[in-house]
Amino acid sequence: MQFSRRRFLNQVGAAGGSAAVYQMALALGLMSGDARAAGRTTPGATPAAGLVPQLKGARRSVVMLGGGLSSLMAAYELERAGYDCTVLEAGHRIGGRNLTLRSGDLVDEMGHQQRCNFDDDPNLYMNAGPARIPVHHYYLVNYCRHLGVQLETFTNVNYNAWVQDPNAFGGKPVRFRQYITDARGFIAELSAKAINTSDLDAEFSTEDLERIIAFLRSYGDLDTDLLYRGSNRGGYQQPGVLAPTAGMLEHGHVHERLDFSEILKSDFWQYRMYFGDGEDQAAPLLQPVGGMDRIVDAFVASIRSPMLTHAQVKSIRLKEEGVSVVYQHKGRHREIQADYALNCIPKHLLVGIDNNFPSEYTTALRSIGRGRMFKIGIQMKERFWENENIYGGISWTNQNIEQIWYPPHNVHGRKGVMLGAYTWNPANAEFFARMNPEERFAEAVRQGANVHPDYARYAETAVSVPWHRMNHIMGCTAMWTEETRRQYFTYLQTPLNDRHFMMGDQISYHPGWQEGAFSSAHHSLSELGKRVSAELGGAA
C-alpha cells in the first residue's frame, strides 16, 4: 500500500488538527533535510530547526524525570528551542534500558550487583537492552544519522543457525534451513494431495487450479509427481567428496528428509519459524558500531543541560503554575520548580513516589503490568560458531535459554561475546532471576551445550541482566492489555493539569522498542509546544 507523505499529513491533520500537521511536517522535513545539510554534526553544533518551535526570548523550564531515551530526545529538542532543561535520573547511568555492557561496567541488579568481566576490547560487549534497529523506525534511524551514530548490518535470521528442541529429533539440533525447507515441502505436498482429491475445482477455474499446483510445487520444491523428495534449499551434506564445499566438483547430496512427525513435535513452528517475517524483525536490520549505547553517548554529547545521576525523585506536585519536584542528590534534598515535567520513570516505580496525582491517574499507572525478560552475555575465547558456518543470527532452543545469539560484528576476530540466553517467556526469566550470577552462567552453559556440544570449553565469563530485578528499573516491556489500553492509554498520554506528561516506550503501542520511546517523546513535545504557544499567544 502506498502511504504517501501527503496522505500521512492529511491523516495526522484529521486526528490532531493543524498544529499536529505543522509539528509532524517539521519533523519529516527537519530530520532528513537537516542531516543532509549538516552532514555528520559535531557535538555541540546546533542545527537551525528542531521539533519544537523556538521560544524566541520567552523563558520556560522543563524537568525530565528519568534518564531514558525519551528524556534524552526531549531534552535535546527542548534545549535547541531555548527551554531550560534538567534531567533527573535515579540510577548510576543515563540511558535507561539502552544498556551496553563492557569490561568493568556495573550491573546494578537488586541483591546481585555484578561487574562485567569481559576483556577490555571494543568488540567485546553485550547489548543488554535493545539490540536491533529496524530500518523503518523513523526517529531512531534519523537520530542516528543526525547525531553521527555509525551503523552496521545486524543479522537477525541465519539459515545456518540451529533449531533445537528436547522433544524433537531426539534433542539433536537441526539446521534452520533444513527445518524450514522440509516443513514447507511436506506442507506443499500435503496441500497438493488435498487439492487433487477434493472438489476445489468447483470454486476455482482450471487455470487457477493449475497455478495453485504450480505455486505449491515452487513453494515446497515438489517433483513432477507432486512429491517432496528433499531440496537443496535445505543444504547439501557437507563436506563434498571431491571438494570441501559440496556441490562444487560433483552433484551435491541433499539431506535425508526430516521426519514430519518430528517437525510437528518441535515448538519451533509455533512462532520462531516465521519470527524473521515480523515487521520489526525482517531483514535488513542495523546496529550501532560498538554497541547500542552509542546512541545514548551521542545524545549526551549533544545536550548541554544538567543531567544528574543518583538523583532520586521523592515527590512530584502539580501546582497551578507548574510542577514542583523534590529529589535526593548527594545526601541532600533539592527542590525544582519547573513549568513542565516530562516523566519516563517506570510507571510501577512512579506509584511509589509521593505525588498529588488524582487517584484515577494512579489507578491507570497501576493497571499496566511489568514485563520480565532475561539476557546473559557469555565471552567465548574462540568464535567456534564460525567453524559451524554461523555468522551472526539466532539459534532457537526449546530450553529456558530460548535463544543463542551470535555477534554479527568482528567476523573472524579472536573472541566474541554471544548471547547465551534471551528469554521471552516470563517463567524462563524467573527461572534465571532466582539464581545467582554464577549459577546462571553454569546453567546457560549447560543448556547451550545441547546446541553446541563443546560450548563449555570456550565459555570464559558471563554477565546477566534480569530486567525486572534491575535497580531503579524493575521491569522490562510494559504489559498493556487491549482492555487497559482502551481504558487508559489516551488518558495517560494526555498531559495532567497541562503540566505533567507521561512518556517513554511504556506510553506507546510499542513498549520495549526505542522507537516507542521516541514516538512517545515526540507526542509529549507536540502537546507541550501547543500549550506553550497558547500561553505565549502564538508568539512562539
Add this chain to the structure above:
Amino acid sequence: MRAPALLSACLLTLITAAPAAADDYSVVPETFIYCTTCHGVELRGNASVDAPRLNGMEDWYLRNQMLAFKHGRRGTHAQDTNGLEMQPQAAALTEHQIEDAVAFITALPVRTWTIEHTVAGNVDRGRTLYATCGACHGPQGQGNRTLSAPRLAGQSDWYLARQLEKYRSGVRGYDPADTAGAQMRAATQVLGSEEDIQDVVAFINTLPVN
C-alpha cells in the same frame, strides 16, 4: 544550574534548585537507596512491585524477617515469587548490615499520610474473625513482642491479605525453625476462604495506626 542572581526576575519560569522546604522526606543513606526503589518514598510500600510498607514496622520484627530471609527460613518456597525476590537482598547483607538497615527503617518517622487502603471487605464479619488474631496481635492490632506478633494496624492491606494467603497455603511459615511463622500458619487455618481474608483485613484497616 544557573546562577541564583538570574532567578529573581522570572522565578516561575526558571528552574530552581534549593533544599526542600518541608522535612516531609527523610534523607536516605546511599547504602539503602535500593530499599526505596521498591518499597517507595519513606518506605511507604508499593503494590505495583509487590513491596510492602516498612514504615512503622517494629525493629524486632524487621530483624527477625530479614534474618529469616537471609537464612532461607522465608522466601525460598518455589511458589513464593515475591519472597524469592526479597531473599537475595537479605542474603547479600551481613548481620551487621541488617542491624544498620533496621536502624535506618525504624529511624524514619511514621508517615501516616502515606497509608492507603486498597482492600474492601465486610468489616463486621472481619471484626468477629479478628477475635482469634487479637489474642496475639492485640485487640487494636498494636502487636505484642513477647508473642512475636507484629503490629498490623497501618500495614499495607494488600500485603496482609497476601501473607495470610501464603501462610494458609504453606508458602510462608514452612520452616520448623521459623516458630512464629509456623504458629501463624496454624492460626490462619481458621480463615476458610478468600472472603474471610478480605473481611479480616478490612477490619484491620479500621484500627488506629498509633
